[in-house]
Amino acid sequence: KSAAINANFPQHAPELFPETRTYSFQQSYSDANMYYVATDKGAVLKASRGQSLSHPNYYCEEHAVPSIVDLSTSTTLTGNTFWLGSSDGSISLYTDGRSAPLVIWDRSTRGRPIRSVRWSQYSSTIFYVMDSANKFYMWDLSVRDSTPLVIETYDQKGLLCFAELLPSAGTTSPVVVLGFKDGSIEAHLVKEEAMNNKIDN
Numbered sequence: 001k002s003a004a005i006n007a008n009f010p011q012h013a014p015e016l017f018p019e020t021r022t023y024s025f026q027q028s029y030s031d032a033n034m035y036y037v038a039t040d041k042g043a044v045l046k047a048s049r050g051q052s053l054s055h056p057n058y059y060c061e062e063h064a065v066p067s068i069v070d071l072s073t074s075t076t077l078t079g080n081t082f083w084l085g086s087s088d089g090s091i092s093l094y095t096d097g098r099s100a101p102l103v104i105w106d107r108s109t110r111g112r113p114i115r116s117v118r119w120s121q122y123s124s125t126i127f128y129v130m131d132s133a134n135k136f137y138m139w140d141l142s143v144r145d146s147t148p149l150v151i152e153t154y155d156q157k158g159l160l161c162f163a164e165l166l167p168s169a170g171t172t173s174p175v176v177v178l179g180f181k182d183g184s185i186e187a188h189l190v191k192e193e194a195m196n197n198k199i200d201n
Contacts, residue, residue: 026082036082044084044094059084059094059101083127085114091129108148109135121164122174126190134159136178138190157182 021040025047028034035047036059043060084092084101089109092101108114112131120126125142136159138150158181165175171189178186 038084042086044082059099083117083119085117085129087113089114089131091117109133109137116162118162118164120174121166122190128162128164128176130159130162136162138176154178154180157184 020043023038023040025035025037028036033049035049037045037047039045046059081093081095084094086092089107089111091105091108091114093103094101109129109131112133112135114129114131116128116130118128120128123140126138126140129137129139129148131137134154134157136150136152136154137148139145140149143149159178160181161179163177163179165177165187167174173190176188176190178188180186
């Protein structure tokens with residue numbers, strides 16, 4: 001039998017339960033026993049594998065919308081910092097010690113539901129977003145924090161997924177690989193000027 005994972009539910013917000021459904025969960029990079037669970041009610045639950053949880057035990061905006069579809073913890077920042085992408089196109093940045101978001105980008109995709117949001121593994125200022133309209137976004141907060149640095153649309157192929165690959169030998173920039181519904185893939189080199197805030201391992 002595998003180990004059970006226990007989540008602490010917000011007792012003062014019973015309207016979230018028992019109808020809540022989970023969409024995804026992400027293991028903490030700094031604590032292998034800690035998980036974050038995204039729900040359809042706009043809240044993210046903190047879960048653990050057989051240990052007590054520190055405050056806060058859940059994360060939620062004041063006027064949260066349903067269908068948070070993805071969350072991504074950071075491998076490049078100290079502490080547990082993570083993104084949430086929502087069905088209204090908003091992106092929220094959270095840190096482990098606060099139940100409310102540090103910052104929110106409202107309608108970052110002009111209201112299109114977000115399907116995935118991921119920190120860069122290589123730069124502390126870059127993150128990637130994919131929405132339901134086959135659009136891919138790259139943000140670089142060191143260049144500007146109000147709009148994405150790159151927006152690409154893939155209506156013809158249908159964008160299915162993406163991943164970032166770390167630089168290989170002889171290169172200094174990561175590669176973003178895009179997967180499409182027709183079975184094809186594309187690899188794009190992240191430009192050097194976007195790598196000014198890379199992480200030194």
